[in-house]
Amino acid sequence: MYKGISLFLAFLLASHVLCLAQVPGFFMKEEKRKVTIPFLASNSLIIIPVSINGNTPINFLVDTGVRSNILFSKKLGDALELEYTRRIKLVGADGTDDIMASVSPINHFDLGPVEGIFQSLLVLEQEFLELESVIGVPVYGIIGYEFFKYNPVKINYDNGEIDFYKSSELKWKPLFYKELEMTIFDNKPYITTTVRQKDGSFLYPKLLIDTGANHGLLLNRETTDAITMPPLFIESALGQSLGGVLYGYIGRIDYMKFADFKLDEVLTSYPEETPFSYVIKDSGRFGSLGAEVLGRTKLIFDYPRSRLLVRKAANFYNPFEYDMSGMALKKIPNDDNRIYVSEIRPGSPAQRAGVQAFDEILTLNLVPTFIWELGEINKLLRSEAGKQITIEIRRYEGDDLTKYEDHTFTFSLKKQI
Template sequence: MYKRLPLILIFFLAAQLLCQGQVPGFFMKEDKRKVNIPFYSSNSLIILPVSINGSTPLNFLVDTGVRSNILFSKTLGDAINLEYTRRIKLVGADGADDLMASVSPINTFDLGPVDGIFQSLLVLEEEFVELESVLGVPVYGIIGYEFFKYNPVKIDYDNGKLTFYKSEALKWKPLFYRKVNMQVFENKPYINITVKQKDGSILNPKLLIDTGANHGLLLNRETSDDITMPPLFIESALGQSLGGVLYGYIGRVDFLKLANFKMDEVLTSYPDETPYSYVIKESGRMGSLGAEVLGRTKLIFDYPRNRLMIRKAGNFYAPFQYDMSGMALKKILDDDNRIYISEVRAGSPAQRAGIEVYDEILEINKVPTFIWELSEINKLLRSEPGKKIELEIRRYESDDLTKYKDLKFTLTLKQQI
């Protein structure tokens, strides 16, 4: 009798800890069926303010495409007194293998009505600031799998709201939603969809659902000979990863079907093969679905039940438009809202108008740049073929920023794909 008592006590204490949510994960602070968390959306990417161990709230990207929570700055990690236990090497999506991170194993994340407890953080030793230059708002890290693993989470892009449900909630599919079987493999979610390519062939690819990527559909050609390039495409930088810029081609597919919801003429990225491609092949996936597609839906991720539930959002039937200017823009990382041109595509309206890389934009249609959000400018540049855009540009003559000339250009937007 007495020999069995310690074992009973151990089970009792373990049960108590589980009941109190004392295992790594995200949990509601109050006993409710659901709570809402507002988010800021930039190009349909989900950005939440997160307080770490009582720190000032920091912007984090909610990303189903990553396994671990990541902080982009060790300087910031040191400033909020994170404790580290070891160092590890990370592999970026472009195949880079020289990203070092320190592991901070036990932290508390405060998201308002939800706490993340016993949360591990990978803290990059070399600061990663490129997301801010591309999105136009500061982003200091990523929340990944841990946020989704125990509880259903609804993403309402229309209203900028996450709904975090009690783990036992949503046993039945809500009205107007369609269910898709979802596989969670190595802490990442995958589904199968139907894609009709421009050559008429049909694919049924397994795709990663990646809320942290700003593309629409992405197909990795190295994973299958059945993936074919469309006849019309442009070569371009596809996006920014932790390891660097991804390059490849942008085209379109005839349509994709997601839970039998059909999207036509979907913009599709075809990245170049990289040293990271072996990881993609090993997962069995042929590509991914990003925010440009996901942002046209309302989604409920239900990891515990291996299902994704989908309904159409208000912009579901909006046409997929790509930049029609030929310019890629970035924000200068300072206190002012300054925008410069990071890329000019050959043969594009921007190049024909005489615009050059590193030109700084002062005004757009006579409105000073500091009034614009970067996402609003990008939206304007893919808005309507034939639209005229007036730009006032500052062109620096050398590294000496006191030497420059201000120029005015007019370009006409033209659909290129």
Template sequence: MIKPRLLYIIFLLFFAFESFGQVPGFFMEEEQNRVEMQFISNNNLIILPASINGGPKLNFLIDTGVKSNLLFSKTIGDQLDLFYSRKINLMGADGKTVLSASISPNNEIQMDGVVGRVQALLVLDEDFVELERVVGIPIHGVIGHEFFKLNPVRVDYDNNILTFFRENRFRRKPFGYKRMKMTLENGKPYVTSIIRQSPGPTLQAKLLIDTGANHGLLLNQETSEEIVLPERTLESDLGTSLGGDLTGEVGRVRKLTVGRLRFNDIITSYPDETQFSDIIIETGRLGSLGSDVLSRALIIYDYPQERLYYKRGRAYRQPFEFDMSGLTIRMPMIAEKRFFIEQIRSDSPAERSGFKVGDEIVAVNGIPVEFWNLPDVTELLRSRDGRRVKVEVHRIIKDAKVNLVKDLRLERQI
């Protein structure tokens, strides 16, 4: 599939930082009511530039779905001269791969007008670059619970603005917003929703709010016997994460109600059971809400009061769509803007059009890839049933590079 894989980052270890006489958290650098920061929106993920201990700006994913801050590259950590207190081992998302990491306590993370003090970082010993190959821009790490825990934060997907408010800013409901109860468990936010399946019973579901995943709705079948697969599904790779990819099926849920927000025909992921299923079951959640749903609203996360405020965004009524080509496209290296076909879904328009794994895409609709961003190509290939897209590829045949032009007709398969 060409739609970038869902970005799950699963951390089962929440390390303790050392106390240095200062409250850990993120704070405004000056006394004011709010600080607005422009974020990069890529596949509806929130990517914010930040520096560590006065170093160069790096791109961090702002992720409500994790508790710990993470740096993907020990190479960068060493260049920043980080202090490491100890090493640990992490189990990868596939339940088999073991990842080693170093803990760096007491760092300062600087943003525009906001600073994170006494911040611990989990630094991977082997550089993790898979997210870059999927989203098409460098992602150096993740900032999680610490960013939200002391102050309300508004995410405006319409204008790509993240607003950091002063503490206790919302004693009353802000004008135009609705209020919803949110619970925090182990640093992660949860809401209750109503899910109308077809087939299957209506579910009252506890869901994790996960801004770091670009799915719409995800349901873990092992958490409830009442979760029923839709009649039409596609087998798919669902996500790339630390230490392994997630696989499963994709279908549609008839209706999702969260507060007074109502969504119809939501693309829904059903991951295969993993080694971590027992831990997911223990949380009591049935799944998670990702950015394909969250980006359709303006949301204020108020962790201290365990509530959120929301109102409809510009994308509220847009239909949910899945990849209609059957292509999975990756960028091997960010430094070189080259798009390669990594996978082709069976019985898909791409397979019928004669694409091959390893083909290099050099132009789309006559426009060279130098003028495309990977998310824009992704959006095009899930845009409209029946749309025709011309894709020019280079293919190696008997050690010779052959130029081919493929006529791809998009097809809604779920």
């Protein structure tokens, strides 16, 4: 009798564990308190290698700002022998372009000590590999909400590591961390902050926590008349997204506070309103916090307990600096570190020196471009007002790469905002 009951209970327990294992989500391969996943931080964006269905690992961006896992290339999806069940239409972030995607509903993700079970993938039918041109590192997809939904996840930008915790761990607030209430809406995390604007007025905006965006603070003016532009700003491309380049303005706020931490003179993006803005308004958010702010902290996303735990990182009080050259740079994707000027700001130091859009940079301060990482060049160009920069460029005649002239220009960095 007792033996029969024991066997029955054991069967129920085994069935329960089996059912849990079949739930879509990310789980540790071994029963541990936590496991660690190293990541590459490029402009404070979090990039990790992911193997899909046993194939060679490829780079994915870890992005709290998206609901679904995304693969940027249908050709790559076909090469990985993904199975598709249907097609859906996505709206680009600029709100004007429709993007078609094929749905691959059941896939296995391998992140080393962590695996993703029954993971759905939206596979873009139109190639989107522009992130490499902007951040300088090949990125083929995005991991979103699924990675965070069951387990506390700690992101340490200082040492480039993600700690993935057992779901029952971190019931108490770790030492030196501040706790913020975090709401999850439409599978995305939000917090409320305090912002003092340049005109002295205060905002208490609900902000999306977006690890996949490389801005600092972003405020959508169409969400409320209380958002005011600072007296000093510049017009600029704000970033690359699905559907195209986002345009708007860059300025500064007086300061912002969250979790009792205060950041002064935060660079702030003010995007132009787009047909996509209704989605932002429906979420109730005023904007978002991106990697330029988040990368100055140590974060623990605890979705199950609806909280964000924050601690200062080593670079927390570093000043926020914007490009002082006037050049927007991009890397030619899938090439040998060839970098060119994608845009030039009128009246900027580089433009006054003679640099033009589409010039290819050959050397920077006498160092060949192939030695530089794109992120290192961008860091140099916002490093110190008055710093002298000498660049050698190659200027092609139209699309004929056999006809060109080489020029050398020298200018000094100057703060624009």
